[in-house]
Amino acid sequence: MKNTTFPSAALPATILADDTLSTPLDKRVIGERNRTDVLTWLARFGWLTGRMVASLVWADAAQAHAMARRTLRNLADDKLIIMRAMPSGGAAYLLSAKGARLLSEQTGMTAESGNALALGNPVHRACSNWYLIRAVQQGYDIVTEHEIATERGPCRVLRGKQADGLVVAADGACIWLECEHSAKSRPERHKTVALVQECLDSDQQVEIAPGFWLARLAVVATNEQALRWMSASFMDANRGGLLRDSQVASVDVCLLPISKSLVPGDPVDGNMWWDVVVPALAG
Structure with a gap:
């Protein structure tokens, strides 16, 4: 052929x-x-x-x-x-x-x-980085801790606190990130409580910067002890009448283990009021 x-x-x-x-x-x-x-x-x-x-x-x-x-x-x-x-x-x-x-x-x-x-503290920064990376994967905009520290974010300080990052929704609603790797001093924990007291679940939305407003706060801890210390401060403030139940409910929690080599474990998400304070009060 x-x-x-x-x-x-x-x-x-x-x-x-x-x-x-x-x-x-x-x-x-x-x-x-x-x-x-x-x-x-x-x-x-x-x-x-x-x-x-x-x-x-x-x-x-x-x-x-x-x-x-x-x-x-x-x-x-x-x-x-x-x-x-x-x-x-x-x-x-x-x-x-x-x-x-x-x-x-x-x-x-x-x-x-x-x-x-x-x-800086690599584990603390890795905690912030991994939480924000997960938010990016979920389709959110973010402002990194580095951008905030170098004044390239919408704000650097609010009520005496500097965020460890921001997760930003399409309407400008922001989740303020507080990363915990070790036990903070009582005054530092009180600053976080005061931020929630003054800025969350209030009659008016608190504007971080033009187009950005504070909607929630997320406490992200690399270990149970660090989360326990911060949770205790929120519980004490609620018991003492400084925080309403609804304000505590505006705080998310996440246990995000970070290895020495900065690899994240499986995150465990919850709510400060429903998953931490209410069970403790019931117990």
């Missing part, structure tokens, strides 16, 4: 369709977009681990961690990010000066090098 071949000019145009020819270009475009996304999240959070990057940029991908590692390695090779060893192992990734300049040029956003950035 004679083998007949056709010159490409004789082929139908659909054989050389855009889907075939553009695949490599599409992959390059997607790759560049992912690189920009990584740089953007590093600018917003200050620092992130590889797992955090994977959860933000490749949340639904089967090979999320592998893709994050490959992209972070390439960005480091291009001197766009800095890798810094963490005290308990693993690494944190931060923007380099070159990466900050590139991001500013590409997106117009304010970006700064993380070269001089202190990591």
Whole structure:
């Protein structure tokens, strides 16, 4: 049987369709977009681990961690990010000066090098980061602890308190994040109680900044003892008549274990009134 071949000019145009020819270009475009996304999240959070990057940029991908590692390695090779060893192992990734300049040029956003950035308490920051990452995955806007600390958020201080992050709904309603890793002093716990007393479940919505208003507070603890201390302050304030039941009910709680290597455990969500105070009073 004679083998007949056709010159490409004789082929139908659909054989050389855009889907075939553009695949490599599409992959390059997607790759560049992912690189920009990584740089953007590093600018917003200050620092992130590889797992955090994977959860933000490749949340639904089967090979999320592998893709994050490959992209972070390439960005480091291009001197766009800095890798810094963490005290308990693993690494944190931060923007380099070159990466900050590139991001500013590409997106117009304010970006700064993380070269001089202190990591602070890594477990406390990881608690905030992971809670906010979960909110991003659920479709919410966020304001990170780093953005608040560097005055790039809607506000830095409200009633003497600085938020550990904000979860923002489409209408501007904000959940104020309070992360607990170790027992805070009684005066510091009282500041959190006072914030709820003055700003939540009141006759008027308290505006954080134009277009942003305080709707709820979330206490996120990495361990039961830290959550117990904060819960006790809310219970005492309720018993003493400083907080109404409805105000305590405007406080969410989340037990979010964080390992020494900054990997989160399974979160346990609840409500300060219904899941903490009411059972304690009943007992």
